[in-house]
Structures are given as C-alpha cells and as structure tokens.
Amino acid sequence: MKKIGLFPMQLTGRIIVIMSMLLFIIILFSPAGKVFAGGQWFVNTSAQVTKGNYIFDGSTTAYYFYGGLRYQSDRWSVSASLPLIAQRDDLVTYTGGIFLPTGGMHHTDNDMMDRFGGGMMGGHSDWDDEQGMHGMSPFSNLNYGLGDLYLDSEITLLREQISLPSLSLNAQLKIPTANQAKNYGTGKYDYGVGLVVRKSMNSFLLFANVGFLVIGDPADVTFNDPVTFGLGLGKFFNQGRSSLMLYYQSYSEILPGYQPPSQISLGYYFRVFRTLTISTVALAGMSDTSPNVSFLSGLQVGL
Numbered sequence: 001m002k003k004i005g006l007f008p009m010q011l012t013g014r015i016i017v018i019m020s021m022l023l024f025i026i027i028l029f030s031p032a033g034k035v036f037a038g039g040q041w042f043v044n045t046s047a048q049v050t051k052g053n054y055i056f057d058g059s060t061t062a063y064y065f066y067g068g069l070r071y072q073s074d075r076w077s078v079s080a081s082l083p084l085i086a087q088r089d090d091l092v093t094y095t096g097g098i099f100l101p102t103g104g105m106h107h108t109d110n111d112m113m114d115r116f117g118g119g120m121m122g123g124h125s126d127w128d129d130e131q132g133m134h135g136m137s138p139f140s141n142l143n144y145g146l147g148d149l150y151l152d153s154e155i156t157l158l159r160e161q162i163s164l165p166s167l168s169l170n171a172q173l174k175i176p177t178a179n180q181a182k183n184y185g186t187g188k189y190d191y192g193v194g195l196v197v198r199k200s201m202n203s204f205l206l207f208a209n210v211g212f213l214v215i216g217d218p219a220d221v222t223f224n225d226p227v228t229f230g231l232g233l234g235k236f237f238n239q240g241r242s243s244l245m246l247y248y249q250s251y252s253e254i255l256p257g258y259q260p261p262s263q264i265s266l267g268y269y270f271r272v273f274r275t276l277t278i279s280t281v282a283l284a285g286m287s288d289t290s291p292n293v294s295f296l297s298g299l300q301v302g303l
Contacts, residue, residue: 039073044081046279046298052291054092054101055258059292062087064094064147066298076155082177083147090183092291094147096190096215097172098261099291100223100254102183148185149175154196165199170211180218188216194228205234215254226251226260242270250286259287265294275302 048064068081083094093102151173160166172192178185194211209230215223232247250262267281276299283294 039071039077041303042070042072043301043303044068044070044079044298046296048294048296050092050099050291050294052092052099052285052293053288054291055255055288056091056101060087060089060091062092062094062099063142070300076153078153079151081150081152084144085147085178085184086142086144088142093183093186093218095174095186096192096213096223096226096254097150097174098251099294100261101289102186102218102221143182145179145182145184146177148178151175160198160200165197168196168198170194170196170209172213176216186216186218186221188218190215192228203236205232205236207232207234213251222256224253224256226254228252240271242268244268255289258289261290262286263290276300 044066045068046066048066049061050064051059051061053059063086065084065086066081067083068079070079071077085094091101092099094100095102152170154168154170156166156168158164158167170193172190172194174190176185176187176189178187180187190213192211192213194209196207196209198205198207200206209228211228212225213228214225217223228249228251230247230249232245234243234245236243245267246264247267248264251260253260263283263285265281265283267279269277269279271277279296279298279300281294281296283291283296285291285293
C-alpha cells in the first residue's frame with residue numbers, strides 16, 4: 001500500500017469527494033444562472049526569482065512570470081494561474097505549489113547523476129557565476145516554456161464573529177500543461193484541500209491553515225503526499241490601504257530521506273487605487289529542500 005505522507009491511499013478518494021463537495025457548495029450558495037453575480041473579477045500578474053542549493057552541491061536559479069484571472073465574492077473565490085518559466089538547468093520543478101529538487105528524473109543512467117540529478121555533481125554555480133565570467137547577463141542562455149496551470153478555489157464556511165474566527169475550505173488542482181522533458185513540470189496532476197482559520201483583532205490579523213496534498217509522481221521519483229500547515233500574522237496600516245504579512249509554512253516529508261520543505265515569508269501589500277494593488281514578497285527557506293531565497297513582485301487589477 002502506498003504511503004501518502006502520514007496517511008494511507010484510501011484518503012485519496014476522500015479528497016476527491018471533498019473537492020466535489022466544495023464545487024457543489026459553491027453552486028448551492030450561488031443563485032441559478034448567476035454564479036458570478038455580486039462579485040468582482042481581477043487580473044493578476046507577477047514576476048518571481050528563486051535561488052537555492054536545495055540538495056545539490058551548487059546553486060540553481062529559476063525565473064517565473066505569472067499571469068492569472070481571479071473572481072472574488074463575499075463568500076467564495078476561484079482563480080487560475082499559468083506561469084512562463086525561464087531557467088538554465090532542469091534541477092528544480094514547481095509542483096504542488098512549491099519548488100522541489102527533482103533534476104535528473106528524465107535523464108538516463110549515463111548522465112553520471114544520482115536519482116535527483118544532483119548531489120556533489122549536480123547544480124550550477126552561484127549568482128555571480130550566473131552573470132558569467134565574461135560579463136554575460138544572468139538572463140542569457142535561458143530556456144523558456146510554459147508551466148502548469150493551477151486552479152484554486154476557497155469558500156467561507158463560517159463567518160467571523162466577535163469571539164469566533166472565520167473558517168474557510170480551499171481546494172487546489174494542478175493541470176499538467178508544462179513540458180516534462182525540460183523539467184518544467186512532472187507531467188502528472190496534483191490536487192489538495194485545506195482549512196483556513198482567520199481572526200482579526202483591531203488592525204491585526206491572525207491566520208492558520210492545515211491541508212493535504214496529493215503530488216503526482218514523475219518517472220524515477222516517488223513523492224510522499226504531504227500534510228501542510230502554516231501560521232501567519234498580518235498588520236494593516238492607513239485604514240487597511242496597506243499591510244504587512246508574516247507567514248511560516250511547512251510540510252511533512254515529501255522526498256524520502258530528505259528534510260521536508262519549510263519556509264518563512266514577509267509580504268507587503270499596497271492598494272494604490274480601489275482597483276489596483278501592488279505586492280512584494282520575500283521568502284527564506286529553512287530546509288534543504290526549500291529555496292535559499294525567493295522574491296516576488298506582483299500587480300492585481302480589478303475589472
């Protein structure tokens with residue numbers, strides 16, 4: 001029996017049922033024929049650079065440029081996101097909503113690499129080397145391609161009360177649209193569900209989440225399907241026009257024999273206009289299977 005993180009395979013079917021129930025709840029709470037009434041559409045775009053050693057001897061850097069569409073009502077939201085990927089090597093894959101060291105999974109035994117294409121022989125040089133010994137730009141010699149399509153949804157089950165927090169159910173689905181040969185994706189579907197608890201206290205927001213992910217196994221790599229959990233604290237300024245968000249996220253073991261991903265991030269969000277919000281997020285990895293650093297800057301425009 002395949003082990004799924006801390007749980008057996010039978011939970012996979014239950015997750016599918018839960019996701020189906022989530023979709024049913026969304027339709028139930030929406031008047032027939034007016035599923036997208038009373039809310040607002042947003043266009044999202046962002047750029048992210050991620051750098052790390054992971055389990056390799058040298059470092060690797062990846063650039064992601066996201067485009068997406070999101071719908072938000074007072075009770076639920078749904079979004080879609082598709083990235084353009086630029087990277088020089090194929091050591092890291094963005095799957096399950098996280099960056100994982102999977103390089104070499106599509107190589108042959110003649111590549112003189114271990115099962116993850118790294119170890120003491122894998123990886124590339126650091127940021128200075130990426131600029132080149134001959135003054136080359138860090139964007140030179142990059143390979144480009146589309147990544148996987150991500151669909152996310154969330155619905156509020158319980159609204160926040162004076163003495164009680166809000167409770168939301170969310171679901172995620174990854175559709176494998178990326179080029180697996182270039183290690184832009186695993187070529188398999190990923191999906192998961194989770195619960196989010198939020199409680200506001202004056203100008204502060206405390207939130208926590210717990211979830212479960214099923215990550216599709218690519219060739220020659222077997223993932224454990226993890227439990228994920230996180231804890232965050234937000235502070236609002238200028239009557240809610242801007243905010244800071246500190247967030248810690250961790251997972252149970254995904255790559256057998258390696259530390260599970262663990263990371264902390266700090267985000268700044270500023271609403272320029274009613275329909276325009278800018279964001280900047282800095283992330284630091286806290287385990288061998290997490291990036292060392294990652295920076296993301298984005299825009300959200302209301303339609």
